[in-house]
Amino acid sequence: MLMKKLEKLLASESFVNYVHRRNQADITWWEQWIKENPQHEELVERATLVVYSLRFNPGVLDERVTAEQWYKLQARIRKEAYAVNNTTNSGRKQFYRFAAACMGLLALVGAYYLFWYNPKIIYETGIAQKATLKLPDDSEVTLNRNSAIQFLKSWEKDTVRQVWLQGEAYFKVNREKGADGGYKRFEVHTDQLIIDVVGTAFSVNTFGGDYVSLESGRVDLRLKGMDDVYTLFPGQMAKVNDAGHIEMSELKVGPHISWVDGKITLNDNSLGEVITFIEHSYGLTVHCDEKDLLGRKLSGQMRIDNLDDLLAVLEKVLDLVIVKDHGNVKIFAIK
Structure with missing residues (x-):
């Protein structure tokens, strides 16, 4: 009492x-x-x-x-x-x-x-920022624009290494042995997923649904509150669809990882996908009333350091008129 x-x-x-x-x-x-x-x-x-x-x-x-x-x-x-x-x-x-x-x-x-x-450490990036940081085990994380990650200041020797992510990040996870001789687990928590890693390089994107893209190694993932485990191998991508299920597919070399190098590489991606990327990366609202435009496909590589340059390339390649005004972007077809 x-x-x-x-x-x-x-x-x-x-x-x-x-x-x-x-x-x-x-x-x-x-x-x-x-x-x-x-x-x-x-x-x-x-x-x-x-x-x-x-x-x-x-x-x-x-x-x-x-x-x-x-x-x-x-x-x-x-x-x-x-x-x-x-x-x-x-x-x-x-x-x-x-x-x-x-x-x-x-x-x-x-x-x-x-x-x-042993408080939680929180790192956040703004609309025009990217940041690379070291975790307590010297694993490396690159945060994309408008993202946040949190983790404990120090990790005990035999505990699971855990981080919580909002936004998008690219991870390079160190393989670290525990007291039992096996490799220690590394978990990334999003709103919908728990991603279980040993040592690997991968990207996680929580903008507009949870995506995991694997570059090397192997990761296991599951929906929060569920027991089914999905294994991701290099060159594969997993996403949580609108119905709340995990979908596996071959990875398009595209906006999922290449943002780390300050560019976006598109491989038959739609304008709608590019718009989602722009909205979350730059904190803008993009309006496109002509829905047929959203399905137009793009392939190639573009720099993303400068928004005006990116919009100019989209205008030229897709025959569009793009108007930017006070945090809003409007897209029209050339008549």
Whole structure:
């Protein structure tokens, strides 16, 4: 019961504000509550100790200070337990009750400590940005425009390496052995998929449906909440269709991977596919009222560093008129 009450207090932002004297309304409310509930004085004191000991602050975390406070708290509890243990028999009963509470308290504090000591890292790219970054195991990720990835700051030796992706990214995953001698798993989570990797190079795109394109190695993937596993080999692509099922196909050398090099390589892709790419890569809304235009096919290679140049190429190749105006693009056929 005590631990449940402690958990409730420590999960309360209002209580944390009261302890740190950060919000006058919270301070006033808790002072009044404590005055009206003197039976909870010990509970409040213990919760206050935890908050102070961890310098509980969801802002910038000083790892050295946090670790130092953690060990100080452990030492303080051991010291108090030792003092009680050297008293009378009645004191011993009190000690056992105290020790049990302390063990639970240490477990709770440890959970908070680990949460803040190993926080999630989030990287985001803007509309005109790409970024290449290293993961905790030195695997490499290139984020496309308007994308985000998150992962834990450090990965324990024998845990599954996990990242969560929104947008599009190209992964080069290192093969890393675990304690059992086998290769450690690497998982990419999207809204719809869990992609299981050992060591390989592949692209994941969550714009307009989830796509996975494999360049080398092998990946297994499954829909979230489902048991069926699909294996992807080099030169193949998998996507989640409108019905929520995984479809496998041969990979077109196209917009799925070549964006990493700042170009788009099309192989009989439709204008509709290119429009989807433009909308997500540049944060624009593209209007094309003449639906028959969307099926026009394109093959070839184009630079994507400059939107105006890309639109000019589309105009010339497909005999179009393209007008760009304040974040909107309108496409017409030449009459």
